[in-house]
Amino acid sequence: MMKYKKDIESCLEVLHNGGLILYPTDTIWGLGCDATNEMAIQKIFNLKQRSEEKSMIILLAEESEISTYTQQKSIKVYDYIKGLNKPVTVIYNLAVNLPSNLINNDGSIGIRLVQDDFCQSLIKEFGKPIVSTSANISGYPAPALFSDIDVLIKNGVDYVVEHRQEEQHASQPSAIVKIEENGSVTIIRP
Numbered sequence: 001m002m003k004y005k006k007d008i009e010s011c012l013e014v015l016h017n018g019g020l021i022l023y024p025t026d027t028i029w030g031l032g033c034d035a036t037n038e039m040a041i042q043k044i045f046n047l048k049q050r051s052e053e054k055s056m057i058i059l060l061a062e063e064s065e066i067s068t069y070t071q072q073k074s075i076k077v078y079d080y081i082k083g084l085n086k087p088v089t090v091i092y093n094l095a096v097n098l099p100s101n102l103i104n105n106d107g108s109i110g111i112r113l114v115q116d117d118f119c120q121s122l123i124k125e126f127g128k129p130i131v132s133t134s135a136n137i138s139g140y141p142a143p144a145l146f147s148d149i150d151v152l153i154k155n156g157v158d159y160v161v162e163h164r165q166e167e168q169h170a171s172q173p174s175a176i177v178k179i180e181e182n183g184s185v186t187i188i189r190p
Helices: 002-016 038-048 063-069 117-126 151-156
Strands: 021-024 029-032 057-060 088-092 109-113 130-134 175-179 185-189
Touching (some): 002 021, 002 117, 029 038, 038 130, 057 063
Parallel strands (some): 088 175
Antiparallel strands (some): 021 029, 057 130, 088 109, 175 185
16 A cells, blocks of 8 residues: 555656656556646657647546536436446547647547546546556557556656556456537447
C-alpha cells in the first residue's frame, strides 16, 4: 500500500507541474497529463510522435462530472452500457472546458468513467480529468503489458507508476461508443 500512496503523491506532483505520467488504467497502460493543460497535452503528442488530428480521451471518476466537459443534452448513455462487462469510452459532441488541442476536429471528446481504484483515487485527488492515450509510439501496437512499453515512452515521461507493473495478464482497450444528439448510440469498437 505504501507504493500505491507514493505513486498517487508522485503523480499529483507531476500533473500539477504540467508533466506526463505513465500509469495503469482500467484498460491498458496509458500516457496521461492534466486534461486542462494545453502544453502538457502537446507533450503527449510530441512523445507519441502523433498527429494532433488523432484524438485522445479523458478519464473521469464520477458520472456527475460529464456535464462539465460536454454541452450535449443526451448524456444518459450509462444505462445502456451498464450491461457490458468491460470499460467503455463514450464520445460526446459539443466538448467544453478543455483545450482546443484535446477536442476532436468535429468538436467531440471521448470520456471514460474509470472503475479502477488507482485511477479513481488519482482523479479524485487531482480534482480534474486526466488525459489517457495508449502508451505507444503512434503507428505501433498498444502494449498489452507494462513490459511491452517502448523504452522511449518510459524515458519520455516525468513519472512511471510502480503499481501493477508486474501484472502478466494482457489488458484490452475499452469499447468505444458515440452518443448522437438524438440519444441513439453508435458502436465504434465493441
